Amino acid sequence: METSHDVRIWAIETVRGKRRTTYRVRWLVAGKKFGEYFATVGLADSFRSDLVTASRKGEAFDTESGLPVLLMRKLATKPWFEFAREYADMKWPNSSPRYRKSTAESLGRITLAMTSNRGSLPEVGSPEGRALRQALMSLFNPRRGQPHCPAG
Structure with missing residues (x-):
């Protein structure tokens, strides 16, 4: 630099x-x-x-x-996940329900894109796409608190 x-x-x-x-x-x-x-x-x-x-x-x-x-x-210095959670918390109070859902979906997809190993085999024990996206949407929903992680 x-x-x-x-x-x-x-x-x-x-x-x-x-x-x-x-x-x-x-x-x-x-x-x-x-x-x-x-x-x-x-x-x-x-x-x-x-x-x-x-x-x-x-x-x-x-x-x-x-x-x-x-x-x-x-x-x-701020990790991506912490930044994304703060962003969701900031946007939540003044957003419509549809916008809230869209924000949670977008942050979840961005998080997946930033953390996935493109082109490599999935890690053993890692959740499949849909379950992982649902867990991330729960994490970016300030009202839900702790995410519901489906077993499997």
Whole structure:
């Protein structure tokens, strides 16, 4: 990972679209441009202030992602499953039942894709596809708590 202290952060840019207005934060790291869009000016300002604070503290910025190294480490330390559970918990209260089911299904399928051994034989004792998907859906359902794992 290459890093640089050569960072320049610009003001928040308002982008007026046909359907909605978004706000873009733009910055430069070692001559490479980066940008991130946000739905509200508050979110954009918060992200920009994080970049400015990191720059003022003298933190190195990654030249590939454009993010401060400490922020990248913080994002990378959370395991996928923990992140997915927190995401499901966050989305749950304000979602319709159909959206809740869709979220649980999607997180389950993503988890399977991230953890499966493509092209290899299934491990002995590992559950089959349907049972595994049902168990993962239960895990991503905050109301159910502990999943029901069918025997077999």
